[in-house]
Amino acid sequence: MYSTMQDVPLLISRILTHGSTVHGQAQVTTWTGGEPHRRSFAEIGRRAAQLAHALRDELSVSDEDRVGTLMWNNAEHMEAYLAIPSMGAVLHTLNLRLPAEQLVWIINHAEDRVVLVNGSLLPLLAPLLPQLENLRHLVVVGPGDRSVLDGARARVHDYEELIADRPETYDWPELDERDAAALCYTSGTTGDPKGVLYSHRSLYLHSLQVNTAEAFALSTRDITLPVVPMFHVNAWGLPHAAFMAGASLLMPDRFLQPAPLAEMIETVRPTIGAAVPTIWQGLLAELDAHKRDVACLRTVVIGGSACPPALMRGFEDRHGIRVVHAWGMTETSPLGCVSHPPAGVSGEEEWAYRATQGRFPASVEARLIGPDGAQLPHDGTAAGELEVRGPWIAGAYYGGAQGEPLRPDDKFSPDGWLRTGDVGTLSPDGYLTLTDRAKDVIKSGGEWISSVELENHLMAHPDVTEAAVVAVPDDKWGERPLATVVLNQGATIGYEDLKAFLGERIARWQLPERWAVIPAVPKTSVGKFDKKVLRRQYADGELDVTLLA
């Protein structure tokens, strides 16, 4: 039966219009290394309108065109965040940390005709220009040596000159809320990068969720510090959510080192910050070393990878800052789980809850799929691959302008759920605990063995420096674990003793039969264990493996 409610689409232009009028006095403060630069939401709104006019009238950007941004977190990036989707184009945030060849591949795949780039990033972009097939316009934002662009085929514009003197309002089109609004590629370790095309609907709903009390509860009383880059899953949704709620923003630009972070916190007094563990680890060391007034911070959100408990306790015990653990991925917008403990728990029980990945909100359904493809109970014990479903969860990847959306089997289930590639448990009250990546799990006789769990136990042994466990083929069980260990200098412990040590901690059937001492665990460029190399070394017979009964 019909309802009698108005059919009003959920659009980024609503966030823009609301934030820049009702919350026009809120501010985006950009750290510059010197005097912080402040711009009101009202001014952001006027400049977003000017940017949209410039893109449409001067650079011929029309509906559905992808507009790239190679930018730090700053006020101009915020303007692009609002203007580009609102005018009907697609904001394509470019990850400035990617290897050059991946950046080229991504810009070409997205067919970016226009790229906004911070002047400070020109040295990074300039060498790639000859390979960017579709690029027609380069808009340079802020100071930087533009001589590196000499000879570029693309027309070069100065951001401020481009938007100057254009109308300060724009008649934002009434789009379909399911239209694409933003594009972000995963930096997948295998295969080509894959693009997630967020819709106005997904970004809008995600913003509402970020502002709920069970997530980050942004309000006009907040100043939000997204240290997480705006090219990294939309800075976890914080810029749009903050603009919606009238929460001011502190943008760190390129100043991501511990000392300037501490200084900007002391100066601008943000109430909530969000970053990956390494950033907070650095800040914690800085705060421990130099006394700073950071009492303004009510919450520090940690995500992107598992958060060491010592980091959480360090912030809380020594600096009175509450750390909240969160989990998500590019394909999940990214929230995802937030690890607020349930009401009424305290002490070690509370810490145990807070060390989990947290709980999903109502809008994200979660299920665990076991090795045989069956759904597992949410009993806190059964471990399976996490699959999720919801209005801000990806159901496919961008297939290019001419292509169909991509739905690889290893990423999406036949009934459309996202396969996260993460393995873990869900408790009866919905807390997610991740134990492994699906590709690193050992599939042994219809059961899964967590490589990470074995590694953690082995690395707890006083004689062991590092340990990496990988799956190797086994005639009887399909796969079995191979334990590779790096011993401390001078240690002489034998495999039998290590196995006995493990045997006290895990089930008997999970104990590895194959063991090898290695000089060091191979690492990827970002310092993670490179298990591909170990598996290849084993297959090629390069490891000195001992087989225990």
Add this chain to the structure above:
Amino acid sequence: MYSTMQDVPLLISRILTHGSTVHGQAQVTTWTGGEPHRRSFAEIGRRAAQLAHALRDELSVSDEDRVGTLMWNNAEHMEAYLAIPSMGAVLHTLNLRLPAEQLVWIINHAEDRVVLVNGSLLPLLAPLLPQLENLRHLVVVGPGDRSVLDGARARVHDYEELIADRPETYDWPELDERDAAALCYTSGTTGDPKGVLYSHRSLYLHSLQVNTAEAFALSTRDITLPVVPMFHVNAWGLPHAAFMAGASLLMPDRFLQPAPLAEMIETVRPTIGAAVPTIWQGLLAELDAHKRDVACLRTVVIGGSACPPALMRGFEDRHGIRVVHAWGMTETSPLGCVSHPPAGVSGEEEWAYRATQGRFPASVEARLIGPDGAQLPHDGTAAGELEVRGPWIAGAYYGGAQGEPLRPDDKFSPDGWLRTGDVGTLSPDGYLTLTDRAKDVIKSGGEWISSVELENHLMAHPDVTEAAVVAVPDDKWGERPLATVVLNQGATIGYEDLKAFLGERIARWQLPERWAVIPAVPKTSVGKFDKKVLRRQYADGELDVTLLA
């Protein structure tokens, strides 16, 4: 351009499933006058499934059927709130305070085949039964004298017997999020009652909004006390929002008097409550008279009509409870505005903000339309009729099963905005201050004069007991104000003096020419000024009117 996000509808069944699993330990506590009755969200979820099975299999309720509820706020009403929309039927909440003939009209217009009724309300419903054309099944919830139903044509069921032994899970259908989920009629003072058909989408989005920090920020740390009835705009959205967030609920059932309210607050310790001013006025008097421990309450939400400042200050100064003013109506779901002050204000400035109706969220657009139909600036001065637009704002009324949706011109603008019938101002930072009802405003020569403003000034005069100002026809100006005043016993002040008193407070052109002393202002059944009667008395020459130059 397509987005690659999953197309997952926003449905009440998601709130039901999420709340009853992830937040299965949260509780709905129903006040009984004796031992409070507690039921976990998990149990509510199982019983909602049983109710859906019973309605479908036993009472043949199918898609789109309206199922009426004539119930207090209690756990069983919560079950109906979740089960009926989730199965695809429409929850039709019935206002037990309406005059009998309106209740009959509404039940017949909605074609309710099934009504759930609290046993304690049978004496109210029984006399109406012969006139309820479509009613086939009456489901009695809780104790009550069922002998009053003897001879009823409808089949009578006991709720507990009806749902007992049915499956505790239900395969909730994947509905269209724009399908109707709930129906609530306005108790319009003129014409027939009008039904607003909320959709799954509108209720879901509204629940998200209720849980944001800028609204009521419900979370697992809360126990929510909706004193506002569940038949009054879905108890302002609190039941669905609380279930979504895992916030426990305290349901007062029929115990709405000050003493039991104070007792249930002291016993169950809610953190947030919501009610109309008269309820809180009663509670405040109770708290002033008898010491109670109500420190559990972080917030008291007041809505439904303007909140006297003394009430807000009384709760805050004498009991440490923060009062938040909110505004909405049946057609707006109801949020609406919430009067949190902006960041950084304090003292009298803060109180001035908090006395306004508050700010709209991003999802609700607001505009002011002046006497000539033009849009007015949001400058805090220009007063016009408030019109609103958004995904949880009504765009029409229910036209009955065979009829088209109703869009009366006085309720909806040609471009589809809701005409609220309220007149007021919007400040540059979005705060709404209502001054009058549009029907009570005096349209004088293309400008509006607020009757309420004149009344407030007149009633501030020491010789005046009451004053009512109404519009009367005027050849030159269209309309002019007629001031009717009730003088204190023994007062002898003349019209000229009253006019001079007014003249010091309002603009000259707003001063009434027509004056009449009356013995008392006519009142409606709920105690509001009945200006219809005064206008008729003037037209019929029944008032002794003096004309001043």
